[in-house]
Amino acid sequence: MGKLTRTAIENFTLCKYKAYLTLAKGRYPQDIEKSGASTIETAPQSTYISCEVSENSDRPNVTVSLLAQGQNLILDAQYETESAFIHFDGLVKVDGKSAAGGFHYIPLSYAARNQRHGGRKLVLEMLAVILEEVQGRPPEKGVIRYNGRDSQITLARGLKQGRRSLQTLIDMQQSSSPPALLLNQHCNVCEFQDQCYAQAVAEDNLSLLRGLSEPEIVRLRAKGIFTITQYSYTFAPRRVSKRAKNPKQPRYFALQARAIREQRIFVHGTPTLSAEGCRVYMDFEGTPDDKSYYLIGLHIVHDGTANRVSFWADDKQHEIQIFSEMLDYLGAFETYTMLHYGAYEIRALRRMQRRLPPSYEEKVNEVIKRSINVLSVIGRHVYFPLYSNSLKDVARYLGYCWSAAKASGYQSLIWRQDWVENRNDGAKSELIRYNMRTVWLFNVSPNSSNSYPASKPFLLNITATAWNIPTR
Ligand code: SF4
Secondary structure, eight states, X not given: OOOEEHHHHHHHTTOHHHHHHHHHHTOOHHHHHHHTOHHHHHSOGGGOOOOOOOOOTTSOBOOXXXXXXXXXXXXXXXXXXSSEEEEEEEEEXXXXXXXXXXXXXXXXXXXXXXXXXXHHHHHHXXXXXXXXXXXXXXXXXXXXXXXXXXXXXXXXXXXHHHHHHHHHHHHHHHXXXXXXXXXXXXXXXXXXXXXXXXXXXXXXXXXXSTTOOHHHHHHHXXXXXXXXXXXXXXXXXXXXXXXXXXXXXXXXXXXXXXXXXXXXXXXXXXXXXXXXXXXXXXXXXXXXXXXXXXXXXXXXXXXXXXEEEEEEOSSHHHHHHHHHXXXXXXXXXXXXXXXXSSSHHHHHHHHHHHHSOGGGHHHHHHHHHTEEEHHHHHHHHEEOSSSOOOHHHHHHHTTOOOSSTTOSHHHHHHHHHHHHHHOOHHHHHHHHHHHHHHHHXXXXXXXXXXXXXXXXOHHHHHHHSOOBOOOO
Protein backbone atom coordinates (compact mmCIF):
# COMPACT_ATOMS: atom_id res chain seq x y z
CA MET A 1 0.00 0.00 0.00
CA GLY A 2 1.12 3.53 -0.76
CA LYS A 3 1.15 6.46 1.61
CA LEU A 4 -2.05 8.00 2.86
CA THR A 5 -2.55 10.95 0.53
CA ARG A 6 -4.86 13.87 -0.03
CA THR A 7 -6.23 12.09 -3.11
CA ALA A 8 -7.16 9.10 -0.96
CA ILE A 9 -8.93 11.46 1.46
CA GLU A 10 -10.82 13.20 -1.35
CA ASN A 11 -11.72 9.89 -2.96
CA PHE A 12 -12.91 8.44 0.33
CA THR A 13 -15.72 11.01 0.39
CA LEU A 14 -16.87 9.74 -3.01
CA CYS A 15 -16.39 6.00 -2.69
CA LYS A 16 -14.56 3.85 -0.15
CA TYR A 17 -13.53 1.43 -2.84
CA LYS A 18 -11.97 4.28 -4.83
CA ALA A 19 -10.00 5.32 -1.77
CA TYR A 20 -8.74 1.75 -1.46
CA LEU A 21 -7.72 1.61 -5.12
CA THR A 22 -5.94 4.94 -4.73
CA LEU A 23 -4.00 3.64 -1.74
CA ALA A 24 -3.30 0.32 -3.40
CA LYS A 25 -2.06 1.78 -6.63
CA GLY A 26 -0.44 4.83 -5.08
CA ARG A 27 -1.37 6.61 -8.29
CA TYR A 28 -1.27 10.34 -8.81
CA PRO A 29 -3.41 12.09 -11.41
CA GLN A 30 -0.34 12.84 -13.51
CA ASP A 31 0.44 9.09 -13.65
CA ILE A 32 -3.08 8.44 -14.86
CA GLU A 33 -2.81 11.15 -17.51
CA LYS A 34 0.41 9.63 -18.74
CA SER A 35 -1.27 6.23 -18.92
CA GLY A 36 -3.94 7.76 -21.16
CA ALA A 37 -7.03 7.21 -19.04
CA SER A 38 -9.69 8.78 -21.19
CA THR A 39 -11.97 10.07 -18.46
CA ILE A 40 -9.35 12.42 -17.15
CA GLU A 41 -8.13 13.60 -20.51
CA THR A 42 -11.63 14.55 -21.53
CA ALA A 43 -13.14 15.45 -18.20
CA PRO A 44 -14.31 19.00 -17.57
CA GLN A 45 -11.92 20.34 -14.95
CA SER A 46 -14.73 20.88 -12.54
CA THR A 47 -15.79 17.28 -12.43
CA TYR A 48 -12.42 15.82 -11.52
CA ILE A 49 -11.78 16.64 -7.96
CA SER A 50 -8.62 14.75 -7.12
CA CYS A 51 -5.97 17.32 -6.41
CA GLU A 52 -2.92 15.37 -5.37
CA VAL A 53 0.40 17.01 -5.87
CA SER A 54 3.76 15.35 -5.78
CA GLU A 55 6.19 15.76 -2.94
CA ASN A 56 8.16 18.96 -3.26
CA SER A 57 11.04 20.06 -1.08
CA ASP A 58 10.23 23.78 -1.69
CA ARG A 59 6.79 23.45 -0.16
CA PRO A 60 6.57 24.29 3.58
CA ASN A 61 6.14 21.33 5.90
CA VAL A 62 3.30 21.59 8.36
CA THR A 63 5.14 21.52 11.69
CA VAL A 64 4.75 23.39 14.98
CA SER A 65 7.73 25.57 14.08
CA LEU A 66 6.13 26.59 10.78
CA LEU A 67 2.85 27.44 12.52
CA ALA A 68 4.68 29.28 15.30
CA GLN A 69 5.90 31.83 12.74
CA GLY A 70 2.33 33.15 12.86
CA GLN A 71 1.69 33.94 9.17
CA ASN A 72 -1.94 34.88 8.57
CA LEU A 73 -2.24 32.51 5.63
CA ILE A 74 -0.02 29.60 4.65
CA LEU A 75 -0.74 28.34 1.14
CA ASP A 76 0.31 25.10 -0.51
CA ALA A 77 1.82 23.22 2.43
CA GLN A 78 2.52 19.54 3.01
CA TYR A 79 2.43 17.21 5.97
CA GLU A 80 4.66 14.20 5.74
CA THR A 81 5.32 11.14 7.86
CA GLU A 82 6.49 7.62 7.03
CA SER A 83 2.99 6.55 6.14
CA ALA A 84 1.35 9.77 5.02
CA PHE A 85 1.86 12.59 2.58
CA ILE A 86 -0.97 15.08 2.85
CA HIS A 87 -1.24 18.24 0.83
CA PHE A 88 -2.96 21.27 2.40
CA ASP A 89 -4.30 23.89 -0.01
CA GLY A 90 -4.01 26.37 2.80
CA LEU A 91 -4.02 27.08 6.52
CA VAL A 92 -5.73 30.14 7.97
CA LYS A 93 -4.67 31.71 11.28
CA VAL A 94 -7.46 32.29 13.82
CA ASP A 95 -7.66 33.21 17.50
CA GLY A 96 -7.33 30.57 20.21
CA LYS A 97 -4.32 29.08 21.93
CA SER A 98 -2.43 26.09 20.56
CA ALA A 99 1.03 24.53 20.74
CA ALA A 100 2.08 27.13 18.15
CA GLY A 101 1.20 30.15 20.35
CA GLY A 102 -1.81 32.30 21.18
CA PHE A 103 -3.48 31.36 17.93
CA HIS A 104 -4.17 28.26 15.88
CA TYR A 105 -4.85 27.31 12.29
CA ILE A 106 -7.88 25.99 10.44
CA PRO A 107 -7.70 24.14 7.10
CA LEU A 108 -8.58 25.78 3.81
CA SER A 109 -9.58 23.68 0.84
CA TYR A 110 -10.27 24.53 -2.79
CA ALA A 111 -13.61 23.10 -3.84
CA ALA A 112 -14.42 21.52 -7.14
CA ARG A 113 -17.72 22.58 -8.64
CA ASN A 114 -19.32 19.14 -8.56
CA GLN A 115 -18.27 18.24 -5.05
CA ARG A 116 -21.15 17.78 -2.64
CA HIS A 117 -21.22 20.03 0.41
CA GLY A 118 -21.08 16.95 2.69
CA GLY A 119 -17.97 15.75 0.83
CA ARG A 120 -16.24 19.12 1.18
CA LYS A 121 -16.98 19.23 4.87
CA LEU A 122 -15.72 15.71 5.46
CA VAL A 123 -12.44 16.47 3.65
CA LEU A 124 -11.98 19.52 5.89
CA GLU A 125 -12.74 17.47 8.99
CA MET A 126 -10.14 14.85 8.08
CA LEU A 127 -7.58 17.58 7.40
CA ALA A 128 -8.56 19.16 10.72
CA VAL A 129 -7.80 15.89 12.55
CA ILE A 130 -4.33 15.86 10.98
CA LEU A 131 -3.81 19.50 11.87
CA GLU A 132 -4.80 18.75 15.45
CA GLU A 133 -1.90 16.28 15.61
CA VAL A 134 0.49 19.15 14.86
CA GLN A 135 -0.92 22.09 16.81
CA GLY A 136 -2.44 20.17 19.73
CA ARG A 137 -5.98 21.50 19.38
CA PRO A 138 -8.75 20.69 16.94
CA PRO A 139 -9.87 23.37 14.51
CA GLU A 140 -13.54 24.20 14.95
CA LYS A 141 -13.95 25.70 11.51
CA GLY A 142 -12.71 25.22 7.98
CA VAL A 143 -12.60 27.41 4.88
CA ILE A 144 -13.84 26.45 1.42
CA ARG A 145 -12.41 28.54 -1.41
CA TYR A 146 -14.52 28.44 -4.53
CA ASN A 147 -14.30 30.77 -7.51
CA GLY A 148 -11.96 33.05 -5.55
CA ARG A 149 -14.44 33.41 -2.68
CA ASP A 150 -13.91 32.01 0.81
CA SER A 151 -16.69 30.68 2.97
CA GLN A 152 -16.14 29.52 6.50
CA ILE A 153 -17.99 26.44 7.70
CA THR A 154 -18.37 25.08 11.18
CA LEU A 155 -16.97 21.59 11.61
CA ALA A 156 -18.72 18.95 13.70
CA ARG A 157 -17.90 19.15 17.38
CA GLY A 158 -15.21 16.61 18.25
CA LEU A 159 -14.62 15.92 14.52
CA LYS A 160 -16.21 12.54 15.07
CA GLN A 161 -16.87 11.63 11.47
CA GLY A 162 -13.51 12.97 10.34
CA ARG A 163 -11.72 10.82 12.93
CA ARG A 164 -13.73 7.74 12.05
CA SER A 165 -13.13 8.21 8.33
CA LEU A 166 -9.42 8.77 8.78
CA GLN A 167 -9.19 5.64 10.92
CA THR A 168 -11.02 3.65 8.22
CA LEU A 169 -8.49 4.91 5.68
CA ILE A 170 -5.59 3.92 7.94
CA ASP A 171 -7.16 0.48 8.45
CA MET A 172 -7.52 0.13 4.68
CA GLN A 173 -3.88 1.09 4.26
CA GLN A 174 -2.87 -1.68 6.63
CA SER A 175 -5.25 -4.29 5.28
CA SER A 176 -4.58 -6.61 2.39
CA SER A 177 -8.24 -7.15 1.53
CA PRO A 178 -10.33 -4.48 -0.18
CA PRO A 179 -13.68 -3.19 1.07
CA ALA A 180 -16.75 -4.56 -0.67
CA LEU A 181 -17.27 -3.13 -4.14
CA LEU A 182 -20.35 -0.96 -4.28
CA LEU A 183 -21.14 0.80 -7.55
CA ASN A 184 -22.54 4.28 -6.94
CA GLN A 185 -23.39 7.60 -8.55
CA HIS A 186 -19.78 8.67 -8.87
CA CYS A 187 -18.94 5.67 -11.09
CA ASN A 188 -20.04 7.54 -14.24
CA VAL A 189 -17.15 9.97 -13.90
CA CYS A 190 -14.65 7.74 -12.16
CA GLU A 191 -11.41 6.71 -13.84
CA PHE A 192 -11.83 3.19 -12.46
CA GLN A 193 -15.30 2.67 -13.92
CA ASP A 194 -14.36 0.04 -16.55
CA GLN A 195 -12.36 -1.99 -14.08
CA CYS A 196 -15.04 -1.83 -11.36
CA TYR A 197 -17.90 -2.56 -13.73
CA ALA A 198 -16.10 -5.64 -15.09
CA GLN A 199 -15.43 -6.80 -11.55
CA ALA A 200 -19.04 -6.19 -10.51
CA VAL A 201 -20.33 -8.23 -13.45
CA ALA A 202 -17.87 -11.03 -12.66
CA GLU A 203 -19.03 -11.00 -9.01
CA ASP A 204 -22.71 -10.72 -10.00
CA ASN A 205 -22.62 -7.82 -7.56
CA LEU A 206 -25.92 -6.57 -6.12
CA SER A 207 -24.93 -2.94 -6.63
CA LEU A 208 -25.28 -3.46 -10.38
CA LEU A 209 -29.03 -3.14 -9.81
CA ARG A 210 -29.45 0.62 -10.23
CA GLY A 211 -31.73 2.02 -7.54
CA LEU A 212 -31.08 -0.67 -4.95
CA SER A 213 -29.89 1.40 -2.00
CA GLU A 214 -26.70 0.84 -0.03
CA PRO A 215 -28.57 0.13 3.25
CA GLU A 216 -30.68 -2.44 1.42
CA ILE A 217 -27.55 -4.11 0.01
CA VAL A 218 -26.04 -4.18 3.49
CA ARG A 219 -29.26 -5.71 4.82
CA LEU A 220 -29.24 -8.38 2.10
CA ARG A 221 -25.59 -9.19 2.73
CA ALA A 222 -26.33 -9.63 6.41
CA LYS A 223 -28.89 -12.22 5.38
CA GLY A 224 -26.33 -14.07 3.27
CA ILE A 225 -27.49 -12.73 -0.10
CA PHE A 226 -24.46 -11.48 -2.00
CA THR A 227 -25.28 -11.91 -5.68
CA ILE A 228 -28.05 -10.97 -8.09
CA THR A 229 -28.65 -14.65 -8.78
CA GLN A 230 -29.15 -15.42 -5.09
CA TYR A 231 -31.42 -12.41 -4.79
CA SER A 232 -33.49 -13.49 -7.79
CA TYR A 233 -34.84 -16.49 -5.88
CA THR A 234 -36.32 -14.32 -3.17
CA PHE A 235 -38.99 -12.55 -5.20
CA ALA A 236 -42.41 -12.59 -3.59
CA PRO A 237 -44.93 -9.89 -4.48
CA ARG A 238 -46.77 -8.22 -1.66
CA ARG A 239 -50.29 -9.45 -1.03
CA VAL A 240 -52.74 -6.74 -1.97
CA SER A 241 -55.76 -6.28 0.22
CA LYS A 242 -59.01 -6.62 -1.72
CA ARG A 243 -60.26 -3.50 -0.01
CA ALA A 244 -57.29 -1.37 -1.01
CA LYS A 245 -58.53 1.32 -3.41
CA ASN A 246 -55.15 2.40 -4.74
CA PRO A 247 -52.76 -0.39 -3.88
CA LYS A 248 -49.14 0.65 -3.92
CA GLN A 249 -47.08 -0.78 -6.74
CA PRO A 250 -43.52 -0.86 -5.44
CA ARG A 251 -40.53 -1.70 -7.59
CA TYR A 252 -39.43 -5.26 -6.86
CA PHE A 253 -35.68 -5.44 -7.26
CA ALA A 254 -35.81 -9.19 -6.66
CA LEU A 255 -38.04 -9.48 -9.72
CA GLN A 256 -35.54 -7.41 -11.66
CA ALA A 257 -32.91 -9.92 -10.54
CA ARG A 258 -35.12 -12.75 -11.71
CA ALA A 259 -35.61 -11.09 -15.10
CA ILE A 260 -31.81 -10.94 -15.42
CA ARG A 261 -31.36 -14.58 -14.39
CA GLU A 262 -34.05 -15.84 -16.74
CA GLN A 263 -33.28 -13.29 -19.48
CA ARG A 264 -36.96 -12.50 -19.81
CA ILE A 265 -39.08 -9.39 -19.50
CA PHE A 266 -41.71 -9.40 -16.79
CA VAL A 267 -44.68 -7.13 -16.50
CA HIS A 268 -46.12 -6.89 -13.04
CA GLY A 269 -49.57 -5.36 -12.66
CA THR A 270 -51.11 -3.33 -15.43
CA PRO A 271 -49.13 -0.47 -16.86
CA THR A 272 -51.36 2.30 -18.11
CA LEU A 273 -50.41 5.34 -20.04
CA SER A 274 -53.38 7.37 -21.14
CA ALA A 275 -52.22 10.15 -23.40
CA GLU A 276 -54.82 12.55 -24.75
CA GLY A 277 -54.51 14.72 -27.82
CA CYS A 278 -51.18 15.02 -29.49
CA ARG A 279 -48.17 13.49 -27.82
CA VAL A 280 -45.23 15.68 -27.05
CA TYR A 281 -42.05 13.84 -26.08
CA MET A 282 -39.77 16.13 -24.13
CA ASP A 283 -36.11 16.00 -23.11
CA PHE A 284 -33.91 18.73 -21.60
CA GLU A 285 -30.14 19.03 -21.42
CA GLY A 286 -28.55 21.03 -18.65
CA THR A 287 -25.45 21.44 -16.52
CA PRO A 288 -25.94 20.45 -12.89
CA ASP A 289 -23.17 22.72 -11.57
CA ASP A 290 -25.00 25.95 -12.23
CA LYS A 291 -28.50 24.48 -12.64
CA SER A 292 -28.71 25.70 -16.18
CA TYR A 293 -30.96 24.21 -18.88
CA TYR A 294 -29.62 25.09 -22.29
CA LEU A 295 -31.39 22.72 -24.67
CA ILE A 296 -35.00 21.64 -25.03
CA GLY A 297 -35.96 18.95 -27.50
CA LEU A 298 -39.56 18.21 -28.43
CA HIS A 299 -40.82 15.45 -30.67
CA ILE A 300 -44.46 16.06 -31.49
CA VAL A 301 -46.78 13.42 -32.86
CA HIS A 302 -49.99 14.91 -34.14
CA ASP A 303 -52.60 13.61 -36.57
CA GLY A 304 -50.26 10.90 -37.83
CA THR A 305 -47.36 13.24 -38.49
CA ALA A 306 -44.22 13.80 -36.50
CA ASN A 307 -42.32 17.03 -35.94
CA ARG A 308 -39.12 17.88 -34.14
CA VAL A 309 -38.27 21.16 -32.50
CA SER A 310 -35.13 22.22 -30.62
CA PHE A 311 -34.63 25.32 -28.49
CA TRP A 312 -30.99 26.22 -27.84
CA ALA A 313 -29.60 28.73 -25.33
CA ASP A 314 -26.10 30.11 -25.82
CA ASP A 315 -25.86 31.12 -22.17
CA LYS A 316 -27.80 31.31 -18.92
CA GLN A 317 -29.51 34.62 -19.79
CA HIS A 318 -30.85 33.13 -22.98
CA GLU A 319 -32.54 30.28 -21.09
CA ILE A 320 -35.55 32.38 -20.13
CA GLN A 321 -36.13 33.08 -23.80
CA ILE A 322 -36.04 29.43 -24.90
CA PHE A 323 -38.42 28.36 -22.13
CA SER A 324 -40.81 31.19 -23.04
CA GLU A 325 -40.63 30.14 -26.70
CA MET A 326 -41.27 26.51 -25.82
CA LEU A 327 -44.29 27.43 -23.67
CA ASP A 328 -45.70 29.69 -26.40
CA TYR A 329 -45.19 26.91 -28.93
CA LEU A 330 -47.11 24.41 -26.77
CA GLY A 331 -49.87 26.96 -26.16
CA ALA A 332 -50.86 26.58 -29.82
CA PHE A 333 -52.07 23.00 -29.22
CA GLU A 334 -55.58 22.54 -27.99
CA THR A 335 -54.84 19.30 -26.17
CA TYR A 336 -51.61 17.46 -25.70
CA THR A 337 -49.87 15.06 -23.34
CA MET A 338 -46.30 15.71 -22.39
CA LEU A 339 -44.22 12.55 -22.02
CA HIS A 340 -40.85 12.62 -20.32
CA TYR A 341 -38.47 9.98 -18.99
CA GLY A 342 -37.50 10.60 -15.35
CA ALA A 343 -38.07 13.53 -13.02
CA TYR A 344 -35.41 15.86 -14.44
CA GLU A 345 -37.69 17.78 -16.82
CA ILE A 346 -40.35 18.54 -14.22
CA ARG A 347 -37.73 19.68 -11.73
CA ALA A 348 -36.26 21.94 -14.42
CA LEU A 349 -39.68 23.39 -15.27
CA ARG A 350 -40.33 24.18 -11.60
CA ARG A 351 -36.97 25.88 -11.32
CA MET A 352 -37.44 27.87 -14.50
CA GLN A 353 -40.92 28.89 -13.36
CA ARG A 354 -39.27 31.06 -10.71
CA ARG A 355 -37.09 32.79 -13.30
CA LEU A 356 -39.74 33.31 -15.98
CA PRO A 357 -42.00 36.41 -16.12
CA PRO A 358 -45.16 35.97 -13.98
CA SER A 359 -47.31 35.68 -17.12
CA TYR A 360 -45.73 32.26 -17.75
CA GLU A 361 -46.49 30.83 -14.33
CA GLU A 362 -49.81 29.35 -15.37
CA LYS A 363 -48.37 27.99 -18.62
CA VAL A 364 -45.74 26.03 -16.70
CA ASN A 365 -48.43 24.66 -14.36
CA GLU A 366 -50.39 23.57 -17.41
CA VAL A 367 -47.44 21.66 -18.90
CA ILE A 368 -46.76 19.94 -15.58
CA LYS A 369 -50.43 19.01 -15.27
CA ARG A 370 -50.36 17.38 -18.69
CA SER A 371 -47.12 15.47 -18.08
CA ILE A 372 -46.56 11.76 -17.64
CA ASN A 373 -43.29 10.35 -16.39
CA VAL A 374 -42.86 7.25 -18.56
CA LEU A 375 -40.04 5.99 -16.34
CA SER A 376 -42.32 5.85 -13.31
CA VAL A 377 -44.78 3.69 -15.29
CA ILE A 378 -41.99 1.39 -16.44
CA GLY A 379 -40.38 1.38 -13.01
CA ARG A 380 -43.51 0.13 -11.31
CA HIS A 381 -44.55 -2.47 -13.86
CA VAL A 382 -41.93 -3.51 -16.39
CA TYR A 383 -38.84 -5.56 -15.55
CA PHE A 384 -36.28 -5.82 -18.31
CA PRO A 385 -33.35 -8.21 -17.98
CA LEU A 386 -31.16 -5.17 -17.41
CA TYR A 387 -29.27 -3.65 -14.53
CA SER A 388 -30.98 -0.29 -15.02
CA ASN A 389 -34.04 1.24 -16.61
CA SER A 390 -32.16 4.15 -18.08
CA LEU A 391 -33.55 5.17 -21.43
CA LYS A 392 -30.29 4.29 -23.14
CA ASP A 393 -30.07 0.82 -21.61
CA VAL A 394 -33.69 0.06 -22.40
CA ALA A 395 -33.35 1.42 -25.93
CA ARG A 396 -30.21 -0.57 -26.59
CA TYR A 397 -31.92 -3.70 -25.28
CA LEU A 398 -34.81 -3.07 -27.67
CA GLY A 399 -32.40 -2.82 -30.56
CA TYR A 400 -31.94 0.91 -31.13
CA CYS A 401 -28.56 2.32 -31.90
CA TRP A 402 -27.32 5.50 -30.27
CA SER A 403 -26.37 8.65 -32.19
CA ALA A 404 -22.71 8.48 -31.21
CA ALA A 405 -20.93 5.58 -29.61
CA LYS A 406 -19.62 7.81 -26.82
CA ALA A 407 -22.91 9.69 -26.29
CA SER A 408 -23.89 9.85 -22.65
CA GLY A 409 -25.05 12.38 -20.09
CA TYR A 410 -21.43 12.84 -19.07
CA GLN A 411 -20.26 13.29 -22.65
CA SER A 412 -22.98 15.90 -23.11
CA LEU A 413 -21.36 17.96 -20.32
CA ILE A 414 -18.06 17.82 -22.17
CA TRP A 415 -19.70 18.93 -25.43
CA ARG A 416 -21.42 21.81 -23.66
CA GLN A 417 -18.18 22.90 -22.05
CA ASP A 418 -16.52 22.78 -25.46
CA TRP A 419 -19.26 25.04 -26.80
CA VAL A 420 -19.07 27.48 -23.85
CA GLU A 421 -15.30 27.79 -24.01
CA ASN A 422 -14.61 27.51 -27.75
CA ARG A 423 -17.99 28.13 -29.39
CA ASN A 424 -17.41 24.84 -31.21
CA ASP A 425 -20.34 24.39 -33.61
CA GLY A 426 -19.49 20.69 -33.96
CA ALA A 427 -20.12 20.20 -30.22
CA LYS A 428 -23.41 22.08 -30.49
CA SER A 429 -24.57 19.87 -33.39
CA GLU A 430 -23.60 16.74 -31.45
CA LEU A 431 -25.65 17.96 -28.49
CA ILE A 432 -28.73 18.71 -30.57
CA ARG A 433 -28.40 15.35 -32.32
CA TYR A 434 -27.93 13.55 -29.00
CA ASN A 435 -30.91 15.30 -27.44
CA MET A 436 -33.15 14.67 -30.43
CA ARG A 437 -32.16 11.05 -30.47
CA THR A 438 -33.18 10.76 -26.82
CA VAL A 439 -36.58 12.27 -27.48
CA TRP A 440 -37.02 10.15 -30.56
CA LEU A 441 -36.38 6.94 -28.61
CA PHE A 442 -39.69 7.43 -26.90
CA ASN A 443 -41.41 7.06 -30.14
CA VAL A 444 -39.66 4.55 -32.34
CA SER A 445 -40.55 1.08 -33.38
CA PRO A 446 -37.80 -1.52 -33.63
CA ASN A 447 -35.38 -1.34 -36.55
CA SER A 448 -36.60 2.01 -37.75
CA SER A 449 -33.43 3.83 -36.95
CA ASN A 450 -33.47 6.04 -40.03
CA SER A 451 -36.95 7.42 -39.87
CA TYR A 452 -39.17 9.10 -37.34
CA PRO A 453 -42.38 7.09 -37.36
CA ALA A 454 -45.38 8.76 -35.85
CA SER A 455 -46.81 5.75 -34.13
CA LYS A 456 -46.06 3.11 -31.54
CA PRO A 457 -44.33 4.69 -28.58
CA PHE A 458 -42.05 2.01 -27.35
CA LEU A 459 -43.82 1.55 -24.05
CA LEU A 460 -46.86 0.45 -25.99
CA ASN A 461 -44.73 -1.96 -27.98
CA ILE A 462 -43.58 -3.43 -24.73
CA THR A 463 -46.98 -3.94 -23.29
CA ALA A 464 -48.17 -5.49 -26.50
CA THR A 465 -45.49 -8.14 -26.26
CA ALA A 466 -46.49 -10.98 -24.11
CA TRP A 467 -44.82 -12.03 -20.98
CA ASN A 468 -45.07 -13.92 -17.84
CA ILE A 469 -46.60 -12.08 -15.01
CA PRO A 470 -45.57 -13.74 -11.80
CA THR A 471 -48.30 -13.05 -9.27
CA ARG A 472 -49.79 -14.98 -6.44
S1 SF4 B 1 -15.92 3.02 -10.45
FE1 SF4 B 1 -17.40 3.34 -8.83
S2 SF4 B 1 -17.04 1.69 -7.37
FE2 SF4 B 1 -15.25 1.81 -8.69
S3 SF4 B 1 -13.84 3.12 -7.61
FE3 SF4 B 1 -14.97 4.41 -9.01
S4 SF4 B 1 -16.69 5.19 -7.83
FE4 SF4 B 1 -15.87 3.45 -6.70
